[in-house]
Amino acid sequence: IAGITQAPTSQILAAGRRMTLRCTQDMRHNAMYWYRQDLGLGLRLIHYSNTAGTTGKGEVPDGYSVSRANTDDFPLTLASAVPSQTSVYFCASAPGPATSPLHFGNGTRLTVT
């Protein structure tokens, strides 16, 4: 079934540890996005990639990095996790830039202690 796969589903992480959230899509979408969703703050864009080989910063990029080595994969790395990064993280993709509707993965619930 075509779609977006995120891993892990949930994770508890000690502060200061490095963590990579994985995102893979099999729809051959050009654009991919990472959002975090926090109660009362809604969905906020962390990083995006309009096409393989390019990335850009979103609204809340600090403390996060991404890479886009190929069309399918868009991992999000927390170099040194802090408690404020406790959130639900959604990966999304779209055929083109943000004028196209987004398809979301199932999310990763991350708790930093």
Add this chain to the structure above:
Amino acid sequence: QKEVEQNSGPLSVPEGAIASLNCTYSDRGSQSFFWYRQYSGKSPELIMFIYSNGDKEDGRFTAQLNKASQYVSLLIRDSQPSDSATYLCAVCGLHGSSGGSNYKLTFGKGTLLTVNP
């Protein structure tokens, strides 16, 4: 800062009624408008999108766009308990300085809809 505003709710309607969800946006140059539904603990899923002024209907859902008033709404007819969810409005416009062509999708914080049996 470009903003998308929604009433957080909760909006409570009886089963069979029309639910009206509203969204305003600040960027007059916005080009695309989306409504997503998000059940508790789940990811957002696309309900409707609209690009032009006027109404767009899909089954029980109607999206309405008024660019002059910078207003987009979602009507749900014959509301069902299964419609109970948070509805997210998202607006797409150009992002960054001139010379670039980066689009940015901005989400509202969502309206919680409860449909009572």
